[in-house]
Amino acid sequence: MKKLAFLAVAAVALASCSSDDLVDRSAAENEAPIAFSVEKKNITRAAEPQALENLGHYNFGVWAYKYKDGLTTQKVMDNYLVGYSNGSGLGYDKSKSTTWEASAGDLDDHKSPWFYEYLGTAEYLNEDASKGYTKSQADYMSANANQYLRYWDLKYANTNFYAYAPYRSAGVSFDESTKIITVANTAQVAGYDKPSLQEFMYAGAQATNAELKDVKLNFKHLGAQVNLRFYEDVRGYKVEIIDVTTDGSGIQATPATKSGDTYTKADYYTSCGATIDFTNVSTPTASVNHTDASKTQANLKFVIPGTEDGLTSYTSKLSTTYNVIPEVVTSGTQGYAKSSTIYYPVAQPTTSEVGFTFHVSYKLIAEDNGEEITVHNARVYVPAKNGSEFIAAWQPNTKYTYTFKITKDSKGTTDPDDTEIDIENPTVPANPTVYPIVFDGATVVDYDTKDSSSDF
Structure with a gap:
């Protein structure tokens, strides 16, 4: 038995103006939107990174806070939904995004097939399924009434990002004082063949604001x-x-x-909750919680x-x-x-x-x-x-x-009369039950003796 693993990558970028005062506008040429480059890391050693969207993941959630000694810590993103569009109906309707690009670029261009503008509950109004998720698909919508583009604030030294996937509008919370995301006992639900519905992932990163680089997030799996x-x-x-x-x-x-x-x-x-500890923001750790979780x-x-x-x-x-x-x-x-x-x-x-x-x-x-x-x-x-x-x-x-x-040492049966196979019974026979044809020694029967006498 082997334990193996796999990798996946996706990029996220954004641009335009925000109506709040998050940005130090002292140098207009330095204004740049906060953007993401997202990797799904984990389970393997040799596999090439794979695009996150190719695994059926079309969103993730993120909290962001900016920090600098002597300045008050401020929230930048509050469980934002970041979504993907291929431009042809897969994922989200991109029509209101100012930063959408068919493919991810470098860490400086802030263009990407991933975006978060207008994915808030009140703004995402798409009713055309050919353009992506529709507003009636509530499970894929942001919990926020509004989602505005965010910019790097050059008054602050760093911004920390605390992320998870897939996005949840309820049952997940973040405590900035403890740096812990807490997820309800349905965060991870066991299932077959649909990673976008079954896999729960988490990632963290600390960005240097002055670099104006897109943020790399290396996701790990909560499940197996x-x-x-x-x-x-x-x-x-x-x-x-x-x-x-x-x-x-x-x-x-x-x-x-x-x-x-x-x-x-x-x-x-078959389900579990979790706490994700971002004390070390770039290498968060997960603790699985089975309190009140489902079993079978x-x-x-x-x-x-x-x-x-x-x-x-x-x-x-x-x-x-x-x-x-x-x-x-x-x-x-x-x-x-x-x-x-x-x-x-x-x-x-x-x-x-x-x-x-x-x-x-x-x-x-x-x-x-x-x-x-x-x-x-x-x-x-x-x-x-x-x-x-x-x-x-x-x-x-x-x-x-x-x-x-x-x-050859099978613990099955070749008996045609054994038709009531109980596949709910976990018992394994102690010895092999498929038997070879064996010739167990050979003997020769002595000649029959028959006496006959005649006179000459």
């Missing part, structure tokens, strides 16, 4: 990510993954604790690998075609078949003892004569921890890739 992949090591056979029971049931995992050989179904968290014992469900997910088409000696998973390799790069399902779980307590029993079914296809054997409900238990390493007790900002090898 789970992926599955498969290969096989059954000599003389090809392996095809099939639905674990009936069509469409895919691959499933039952939450459970394990004590000795006893498995017991258990709850795992429902199975996780993953679709079986499809033809585009690393499978190979194989025609047997009986002229039957299968989509088989890669075989083990002794040299070179190991290939894998991957489930296309991505699960975005909630971070679990570090004290969690809940693991998962995975249920997988597959066909064995003999390479020499095409014989087919179906193995139902093969099981393996993935523990919460392996020593100090978190395996199924998911932790924030971590991508978990579970790699399963199909071997």
Whole structure:
């Protein structure tokens, strides 16, 4: 099992005049709007940064405060919504933004496909879905009655930015005295395949006002990510993954604790709240809160690998075609078949003892004569921890890739009468239950004796 990660990048910029007195206008040529360059950092080491909008994230929220010794700290942004538009209906209507640009520029031009002008509740009036979100989509609207363009104040030395995504108009607050964002217990909600709805992220940055540079925000994940992949090591056979029971049931995992050989179904968290501590503004830390959070014992469900997910088409000696998973390799790069399902779980307590029993079914296809054997409900238990390493007790900002090898020592069944497969039962058989055909010794029966006598 591996823990992997990924990166993503997005840029945000803005311009125009504000009606307030946030700006020191003593040098007009130095006036510049506050702008953002946003990175989504985290879960990986080798992946190239990816545009935030390409992951389905079209907004984030931000508080900003300006500071200088001897001057009163002032709020610059109060849970502002910063939104994205591709100019063709994806994200927000850009028509009232003075700073929108089709692509992000450098840190000095203050132009970007991201903006915050006129995204306040009273100003965002778009009713044309072809231009982006409409005003009726309240979940994507700012909590502010007005959102004005903000400018760098050169009387102040620094401005700190405290950000999170996706934007929430309620259930999130910031205390400047403690430098903590507090998020309600639905901040992170577990789900499948929709990162823009499931991932909660946070970031902070301190800008030097006099530099007039766009602000870089490096987002981290509050939740985790789970992926599955498969290969096989059954000599003389090809392996095809099939639905674990009936069509469409895919691959499933039952939450459970394990004590000795006893498995017991258990709850795992499907939502959580959090506190984000910006004491060090550029490297904030998150503490997950499960008070009053939701729990369940429902199975996780993953679709079986499809033809585009690393499978190979194989025609047997009986002229039957299968989509088989890669075989083990002794040299070179190991290939894998991957489930296309991505699960975005909630971070679990570090004290969690809940693991998962995975249920997988597959066909064995003999390479020499095409014989087919179906193995139902093969099981393996993935523990919460392996020593100090978190395996199924998911932790924030971590991508978990579970790699399963199909071997001859399967704990499934080939019995055609075993039709009542209980995929809610987490128990894994103590011993392999798919048995090889074995010739256990050979003996020779002595010749029958038959006596006959004759006289010459």
